[in-house]
Amino acid sequence: AQSVTQLDSQVPVFEEAPVELRCNYSSSVSVYLFWYVQYPNQGLQLLLKYLSGSTLVESINGFEAEFNKSQTSFHLRKPSVHISDTAEYFCAVSLKTSYDKVIFGPGTSLSVIP
């Protein structure tokens, strides 16, 4: 069965500094990968996804993630964070062979410090 590990439960970072949120997955078959974000008092939203093709994917608000098959990782990065990026970030995986179930990691709480 697939699983997702997010090693950092909390990441504090100063405003305008770069950030990396780490995600590793385990699966014996090919996967789709996702990052979801949950802003305070809001529902989960899809941030970005990797399905196939280019291993570097980007979101509209400046985040990017790179799929690394050899390291089974899908780390999320942003070169310069804003206060508004403060949120809970969840890495998630779905088997390409399954009919749709997505498994979520435990989440990383990003706190941007002014």
Added chain:
Amino acid sequence: DTGVSQNPRHKITKRGQNVTFRCDPISEHNRLYWYRQTLGQGPEFLTYFQNEAQLEKSRLLSDRFSAERPKGSFSTLEIQRTEQGDSAMYLCASSSGIPYGYTFGSGTRLTVV
């Protein structure tokens, strides 16, 4: 489209009572999912519907939990004989298929006292 709607937003119930939650998905989405989220954890898969068919149910789900999606539209999640361990946020999501990602509702927060 108003997105995925969940009702009620909050539910406080006494241990042993039955509760029912409702989810109205995005109308074009034929896939509907229920997840449970506890504080500090990621969403945990409960069950999945494609149209009106329930295709998978988590082994973590006891027989006290049941879900339906009549006519492939809205869905209900019922918990019978609630226990304090059932206290959590219950999330509903809908999708046109995995490549499109999920659209989540705001959730129903259940507190069992």
